[in-house]
Amino acid sequence: MSRLALIGNPNIGKTSLFNTLTNSYEYVGNWSGVTVEKKVGQVKKLQKEIIDLPGVYTLNPISRDESVVTSFLLEDQVDGILNIIDASNFERNMQLTIDILELRKPVFICLNMIDVAKKKGISIDVEKLQRFLGVPVIPISARTGKGVEGIYAAIQDSDRTQQRFTLTYDDLIEEGISKIEALLQHIPEEQRRWCTIQFLMENEAVDAYLKEKEYFEKLVAIRTALEKQLGEPLNKAIAKKRDLYISTIYSEVVIQEKSERQWSEKIDKILTHPILGVPIFLALMFLMFQATFAWIGTPLSDLLDGFVSGTLTETVTNGLKAIGAAPFIINLICDGIIAGVGGVLVFIPQIFVLFFFISLLEDSGYMARIAVVMDRLMEFFGLNGKAFIPMIVSFGCNVPGVMAARTIEQPRERLLTILVAPFMSCSARLPVYALFGAAFFTEHQSLVVFSLYIMGIVIALIVTKILSMTILKNETSVFIVELPAYHVPQLKTLWRSTWEKGKGFFRKAGTIIFAGSVIIWLLSYLGPHGANVNMDESFLAMIGGAFGVLFIPLGFGTWQAGASLIAGFLAKEVIVSTMAIIYGVSEGVLSSTMTTHFTALSAYTFLAFVLLYMPCLATVGAIKRETQSVKWTLFATLYPFVVAYIIALIIYGIGNLLM
């Protein structure tokens, strides 16, 4: 056996188990649909490859992420399946387990979340379950890694422990199965029955797989005739039999004690309350920004800034002078690289604090509740609560946000979500807010940032409404989300999750922000009249000026703003780098220098514009790949500019009237 697949329902700890088995770290979220693609890793102890597949409820696919699993099982070779099931949701999880057992590959059932089940008053007789299903059942805790040794042992011992699983359906169906099986000679014998049953259940992926075979017509004829004989849809008849089987097992192996009303239900009543839900969400968000800006992040960031613009710059300048570096090189390093890259890095504390709180909300199980709260609101705007999950993911970075839209079944809704997800304020925009916040809104920094985040959500909703009434007329689908259990987040998980989100900043600082800074500095150093020109006569001023004219009606029609907005397409943080280089001063003084070019009103307008104006290059790449359409990618890239312009115009106009 060389390859294992990890399959289970959404949000039951597959990725946690994957990480434990492979000693790697993949993003884990306490909500459904975190894994939308499969991931491959190595289980060193077993010398095997393991594939983490997206969570599914059955092998009969409805959405894109579900079809990944079925096509994988059809097209790729696996020698064993780890089926992770949630002990606290035994009956529902068994639906998928039956699908998997019928595949007749070696199956290892990992019984997870026993602690959650216990709290619900549920306990499971593992021995009995093992006897019923004929495969090893291993109790584990995917979060802590407890019980993993049992998996290794079961796999190593697999030849002895596996039995062939057969669930016998009604006679008529069994007759049909035999007829079809006789035709499917090219499929390995042990998988023939599974393929037949899935075909009878009109599994789209299996249909597509069999369509190319010359006997496909015959198969369809058998299916249609059988359905006629039965007098009810085949998948219903099959499901009925399975339900009966599952409830038999349930009554034998699950012991349900009478439990008191769950405290989590009580909390849910408040957190997902139709009226209180949204204000609670907003209050938590505000608190998060307050911590990020006022309490923890900014004081740390100020310390870092003092170091970068003071000690670091001085030391580097002296060092460069000592080795006889030319003024050009000193300029390049101090005014270009240290100013540009350092200008972004000083905001790392704020970013990490924010990520920490986002991870806390995710891991505790609250984020999934927000989707429920938002469902009612979203429905009015032409989407459902499921679309809010990609939006929340977009708060971290728009790229995974766009990817997360894959969990949405309806193509129209998915496209709509992809189009509006970039309006969510990603963390790359945070340094821009922090820079302007410190310069113009010292007292109310967190309130300003909070308002921008809310603006992102509101604009996304309004645009959704407009698009769904015009070019993307919509029929909404139903939103079913499973509320994950609340748990007290573990410090290790929190730190990992925060670090995973935040480390991208360091990577970006060393790559694209570095490169962007060097180019910006060079463009500001060179001009039509040669090198080391006055910055107002540099190439950067010329390019920025041509673009900046557009923004005169918005109150920031300077070449500096124009140049930084162009550079921001590479990555939003480069806006800050550009400003730091252009104004040629350290972060501390930068704020006061900027007041000569911006007023508080035009600064806020600029921030709103930065929030909305264009997805960054990486997001455009993701949109292109997801939509597979140049037309829609162009649309997704350009229409936000129009939206941003209109909104900025409104803000600036109203602001001027009030002042």
Next chain:
Amino acid sequence: MTLLVNILIGSIIFGYAGITLYKSIKKQKKGKCAACSLQKSCSTNTCAPPSKLKDFTQK
């Protein structure tokens, strides 16, 4: 000697910046697959575009 040091530092910085920019643009254009850390070990092709959406967007 000083000139050599200057040329060396300059070419390292500009060279690195150029290569990085070229690489990131190329990578970002390709989208998630190229950016995936498991790209090397991922031997299969389910990272393919979502077909249903493709049918829809190309209508």
